[in-house]
Amino acid sequence: MKTHPARKPPPSEFKPSAEQVLAALDQGNRRFREDRPRHPRTGPLRRRLAHYADQAEHALATVLACSDSRVPVERIFDAGIMDLFVVRQAGNVVSQDTAASLEYGVLHVHTPLVVVLGHTGCGAVTAAWQRQSQGAGGLGPNLDRLLAYIEPALARMPQPFPGAGQEEQIAAAVEENVWQALADLGRLSPEVRRAHQEGRVAVAGAVYQLADGGVRWLDRRRAQEALQGRP
Template sequence: MQDQSRTGLSRRGLILAAGAGVLAAPAAFAAQPGKAKPAAGHAAPALTPEAAMARLMAGNARYVAARATHPNGDAARRRLVAAGQHPFAVVLACADSRVAPELIFDQGLGDLFVVRVAGNVVDDAVLASIEYAVIHLGANLVMALGHERCGAVKATADALDGHPSPDDADTKIGALAALIAPAVRAVPAGVVDKVDAAVSLNAAHAAAEIFAGSKPLRGRVLAGSLKIVAARYDLDDGRVSPAKGREIA
C-alpha cells in the first residue's frame, strides 16, 4: 500500500481532489484520455470508460440470465490475440474459485486484464500490474470486485474479534488480513452482518488505494479517460452490483 510519505498527499486529500471522492458505484470516478502504448496485434477497441462499464454489465446480465455467449474463445481469436493484447478493462478480483471474471462478465480471450488475490487487496505488485494494463495496454476501466461471503474478509473479521484460526499460525495469511483490516474496522457499530458490510467496504477501499497509490492512474482519472470503480459479486445469483460503502481514508 502507499503511505503518505510515498504519495506526498493524504489519501483523503487525494480522494477529495477527485471531486466526488471514492464512490462505490459504476460512476465512481471520472476519467481522462491518457496516452497508453498500443501493443502489437489487433487494434485496440475504441471504448470510453462508460462503454467499457456497459460492456461488462451487459455480459454479467447475460451470465445471470443463463444466456452467456462465451465470446472470443475460438481458435481465430486465439491466433489474433497471440500477437498482442488490448484488454478493455482491468478487474481486480478475489482469488476465490467461484469468482472468475471472464465467466461472470461473459468475456473471452484478450478482453479483460485480470488480477486476482485473496481478498482483492492492493499491494505494490497488484498496483504495478494494474498500472501496466492501463499505461501499456490501453485499458480504461478498473474494477475492484469483492464478493459475497468472502473467506478472506471473514477470517480477518474473526481475527479482529479475537478468534483467529489456529491453522493460520506460521503462514503469511496475516499479511492479507492486515490489508483487509481497515475495511472491517470501518463497519459501523450495530451492523447485523459485519462480514457482508466489510466486503463492500473492502472493495471501496481497494478502489481508493488504486487511486491514491498511483500518480499516473490518478492523473488519468482526474483528466477523464479512466474510471476506477468498486463492485461486489453475489455468489447466489451471479449478479455484479455497485459496492455500497462510505469513503475509507
C-alpha cells in the first residue's frame, strides 16, 4: 500500500463527494451489466501514474466484498487502477483484521465512501443459515469462527419467516448480513465511527445480483444507522 500515513487528507476539492462516488459506481455497474464496459484508467499512463502517485489522492471508495470468484469488484463497477480500495473476506464479514483494513481505507486512503457489498447466493451466508435452521454440522474451527460473524444477522430474522422458501430466506439473510457488517465495522473501529460522525466518510450497503450483474443499493439511511450501532 503506497501511501503516507502521516500526511494530512488531500484538500477536499481533489476528491469527489460520497454522492458523486456513488453515482460513478452506479454508472460503472450499468456499463458492466449492459455489457459495454470502458475499462477506464487501466492503460500504460495510469499504471505509470500508480507507480509514482499517492493512492490517497485518487481512490474513490473503500469496498468490502465477499471472496467469491463470481464477484470481481473492479469489473462489477467498471473501475480502474487506484479507483477502489478493496477488502475481500468470505461472507463479507467484518472481523478485527477486516476492520483494520477498512479503517486504513478511510483514515489513510481518505476515500469519501465505504461500500459493503453482499451478493446473492453467498455460500458463507448459506452455510450459516443451514447451520442455524437445519442443525448442519460444523465446518471446522476456522470456518465456524467466520460463520459466527453472520449469526447475529440470522438471529434478527423473523421466525417463522414470511415466505418460507429457502431462497427467500437466504436472500433476506444476505441483506441482513450487510447491516451486520456495517454494525461490526462501527463496533470494531471507533476511528471509522468517529470519521462518519464528523462527516468525513459516508457508508452504503449493496447486494450484487449474480443473475444479471446488477448492484442493488440498499436503504442509505439504514446504512448510516447500522454503522452507528443500530443494525
